[in-house]
Amino acid sequence: MVMESRGCGNRRFIKQKFLPNPVGDTRYLTLAVRPPRETVFPPWQNATAYAVQTVVTDSGGLYYATAAGTSSAPTWQTTAA
DSSP states (O other): OEEEOOSSSOOEEEEEEEEOOTTOOOEEEEEEEOOOOOOOOOBOOTTOEEOTTOEEEETTEEEEOSSOEEOOOOSOOOOOO
């Protein structure tokens, strides 16, 4: 397989297979495979009900709900050094 890109983000892999033809002309079967797209998860939100197995993002990390409940903002505060 050979990677193909036409200047855009829709990259795919292609393969050409020669098909023998009794008439004598040249024929090829061309197959293209596009990789799966990355799953995008919603950002975490305060005061939101989350079900078990819900996945959200926050500060670049993925978080997985292991129990159902409503989210709340952290009670701790950071201080500048």
